[in-house]
Structure formats: C-alpha cells, structure tokens
Amino acid sequence: MKEFALKSEEKFHSHYLNIEKVNKRMTTRLFINNFVKYLFLASTMFGLIVLAFLIYTILRDGLGWINMDFLTNRLSTLPERAGIAGAVVGTLWLMFVVGPVTMVLGIGTAIYLEEYAKRGRFHSFIQTNITNLAGVPSIVFGLLGLTIFVRMFGFGPSIIAGGLTMSLLVLPIVVVASQEAIRSVPQFLREASYGMGATKWQTIRNIVLPASMAGILTGVILALSRAIGETAPLVAIGIPALIIPIPSSITDNFTVLPMQIYYWTIDSVLVDEYASMAAATIIVLLIVLFLMNSVAIIIRNKFKKRY
C-alpha cells in the first residue's frame, strides 16, 4: 500500500491538495476497497455453500433409494413396495393443465396490455395488480382454489382443480415475461407491417408473436417449473396424504412430487425410511426442474434475434 502514498517533495505535488490529509485517509480507503470485495465474495459463497450442503445431504440420503422400482411403483405405506409413479404422472398432468391455460390467458393478457390497451389509469391499474398478484403468498391462491374450483365448481381435489389453481398462481409470471418479450420487439417491425397494409391482428400474429416467442416460452417454462415445485396451494385444496391409483383422467384426484416430499418428510417420525424416500423424490424433482430450466435457456438462446 505504501507505494500509493504521495510524497510531498515530489514534483507534481499540488498546492491545492492537503497531502497530509490524503495520506492519512489512504490506508482506510484501500482497506475498505479490499473489504467490500471479500464481503461480496462471501455473500456469493454463502448461497453456494448452503446449496452444496443441501445437495450433498439429499444425495447422501436419497441416492440409494433411486431405482426402477421406486420410479415405477405406485405409492404405498410400506417402504419396500412404495414408488413415485403416481406423483410423477400427477406432476405431468398438472403441467398439462397449467401449460395451455397460462399460455392462453397469460399471452392474451400480455398482448392486450401491450398492443391494444390505451396507456392510462385503467392500464396502470391492471399493471399494478398483476405485479401485486405476483407477490401474493401461494397459500392464498390455494384457499382461492379451494373455494372456487374445489367447492363452488365441485371439482374436488382433482387435477383440473389443482391445475387451475396453479395456473392462477403462475399467471403473473407468464404475463410479465410475455409483456417484456412483446415490448422488446422493435417498433419499426410493426410499422413496416402496417406499411404493407397488414391489420393489427395480422401484425401481431405474423410479426410480434414470432419475434417474441422465445421470451414468452422462456416465461412459460419458468412458470411451469414454479408450478410443479409448489406445495402450499395443493395442501390447501386438500390433496390426500395417501392416494395410490395413478391418475388417468383430468377429473381424477392426484398427488404430485412436492406433496409426496412433504408427507414423507412429516411421516418420517412413523417410518424411518420415509426420510430417505423423501430425499430420493427431491432428487427426481430437482432433475426435472433442472431439465426444464435447461430447455428454457436453450430456447432463449436458439430463438433469440438481435435487431
């Protein structure tokens, strides 16, 4: 640090600088400069270390349980014959509902807000509410789903009720992502389309949507991975702890991977093996989530166009 200290006899010494004062503060400044660097490094490492520890314990507890039987067997109270096939199929069913519903509603909302709605009070009112919805705790969506889909519509804790509840939960994610994607389509593309005599809908369909599809799909996939990892709303709509048959239609009752993790973790006080089975299920869920997020990244990179 010493080489930075200014010497008063040096030629470039300025009369306007209080050399003594500058030298006095130099050590502190350089110390703080180094300190913040390590502080931020520590912040980064904190998350990484926690994650590494988490993955280590899960792999240690769960890896031994993962085999074909565990993946293809139905649920059971007996560890030796229990499997997660029902939960895997339930998770796929959930995605099958959440995907199309959020795409149609979410993209529709985004197109309306970006392309049709006039900027004004109404627009900002909706915009604010969508942002607020994204911050509503997921259990609240669960209670909403319980009241509307499970009770009022009489769906029971079925795939359709769970799927619609989850769709509401992740809808703001899709809307916001789609809005951003649509907004990033340069104005000159639209103007060129109008210039060719295209109508507004033709412009949206042929120009705006194709150009923003990568961003929209990324949003949808991220929303889906949120939906298949959520537990609280499904607890609220009353997914039973034991449900053995594999769901075969959209009105069947179902369970999903995170519910299985939740119940096995709680029930590990009854049967020790449940803890390892929960860990094994976490590994499966992590792999699914990792794959989905990779697909999102691939899509984003592949379809990304620069204007």
Next chain:
Amino acid sequence: MKKYLVTLLLATLTLVSVACGSEETDNQADANELSGAVSIDGSGTVYPLMARIADEFMTSVEEGVSVEVGRAGTSAGMQKYVVGETDFSNASRPIKDEEVAELEANDIDSKEFKVALDGLTLVINPENDWATEMTEEEIKTMFVTGNIKDDDHVLWSDIRPEWPSEEINFYGPNENHGTYEFFVDVIIEKQDLVEGINLQQEYSTLVSLVSEDVNGIAFFGYGYYANNDDKITAVSVDFGNGPVAPSLETIAEDGPYANFTRPVFTNLNLDAAKEKPQVKAFAEYIFSTGATTFAGETGFAPLPDNELDEALDFIQKLN
C-alpha cells in the same frame, strides 16, 4: 409458430371439454370388480392405521378402488365430513353435538364406530432421568394453568422437591386434533392448559421438539411414541397400583393403563355406504380384517372381537 399456437388452443379446448364431460363416469362397473373412490379425512392419530388398511385393501382386495386418506386433524376433517365431502371421517374423540347437528342439517346419515384403542402417552427427553415415573395426579396437575404457579413458569422441583429446579417446557398437538380435545376434556377435565404450552399441528414436530429439549414434556398417541422410542422416552404413569409403562398390552381394554386409554373412531357416512358399493366394501374390510391385522404394527391395541363383529354386522345389514 402459428401452428404451435393453434395446437395449444385446441389442446385447451379439449381439456375443457374433457373436464366437463367425464364427471360421472366412475363406479357403476360390474359387481365383482369395484371401482370409484373412497374419500377419508380426519385424525392424524388414526391416519397410520387407516392408511395401512387402505393400502392393503387396494393391493390385495379391490385393486380398482381408490381409497384416499387425508389427515387434516379430527376437527378439520369433521368440517369436510359434515357437508358430505368425505365418506369416512377418522376421529380421536367422540363426535360433538354441534357436528351431529350439522350432519342433520345437511341430511346426512352418519354412524360412529370405534376402530382401535390408543394410549395417551406422555413423552420426555431421553436425558431426563428423573421424571420417568409420575403419578396420574401429578400429570393432571402440572398441565393445568395456575395449579402450581400463578405465572405458569413451572419448575420440575415444584412437582417433586428432589427434581432439578429447571423450568418445564410443555408441548402438545393443537386444537385441530382430537388428541388435544381428549387431553383437555377428559384428562384435565376441561380446565385451561398451562400458559405458554407449545401447540403444534404435526406430531413429527412434537417428536423433534422433545427429542431436543431436556426439560420438555409432550402428550400424544402411543403410535407416535412407539415408532420413535429411540428419540424420546415414555413416562410410566402410576394410577395407584405402581407405575405402568404404556405398551400394546397395557393400553388394551381393562389393561392397567386404561385410565389414559381411549378408543379412536371413524365416522361413516351411511348414505355413501348405501349408494357406493366401494365405500361399503371398505367399511366391511376395516372391521372384518383391517382393524385387527394392522392395529399392532401402527401402535394401537385392537378392540375386543365382539365390538368389531357388532360393527361389521351393522355395516353388512346396510342397504
């Protein structure tokens, strides 16, 4: 991309039509092969037994039937049961008058059956080597507010002078659970629990809290103790004839632990049992095979045979 969107739109439409169309397609299969669902919710204490029975029923008796077992807690389960959402509601306490009234208001014919016997177990930390034996009176006194100290900061030495002068931490299941109601209504005879008692929704939480707290004491069903006797210790209770440790033998009817033993129940929606053959079949299975076969391994003492036969007889006559 255009095609993609159209496909998605079609998929959604299909979904909606499927959702509206296939509401009432279950059951009504031929008589030998039952299908459809049996929906059960209620007590977390009864859950391990009922889930085990349901599992076996679906594996070896009626593979086409889906018996769904939840465990929201006795009272939470009852809220669903009284409006007809569930076919069975497990309970670790008798049904309440207001619940009967609601069932009547909703025109639901219901009957309560005893399923097995459970011993209310007081558990302490394994490192607690003083309170391993207590009298019934001491337990009934220590859990009631104001009995020992006005501020409810009860020390072990307040109960017996030779015990350490450290504060006792009380734990128990919360109001959703029939075990809570049994403890408050029957054991401490409707007096108020000590202030500061830590009431939890999940029994697993109680087990881990006590296993980490030398001065902790909690109460819950015997099954949750029996599966965790390496982590927690059961208090032997002296009902007047020397201390008795809870076990499958002592909690049986007329056993020496019987003062703290209670039946656990399931309530059956009789209308559902008459209308849905799979509900009746499962009810019959519970009382013919399930309750006796699986009581022991899930931590319950089986009911006397004549009580089970009576229940079976009643169900078989339903139609």
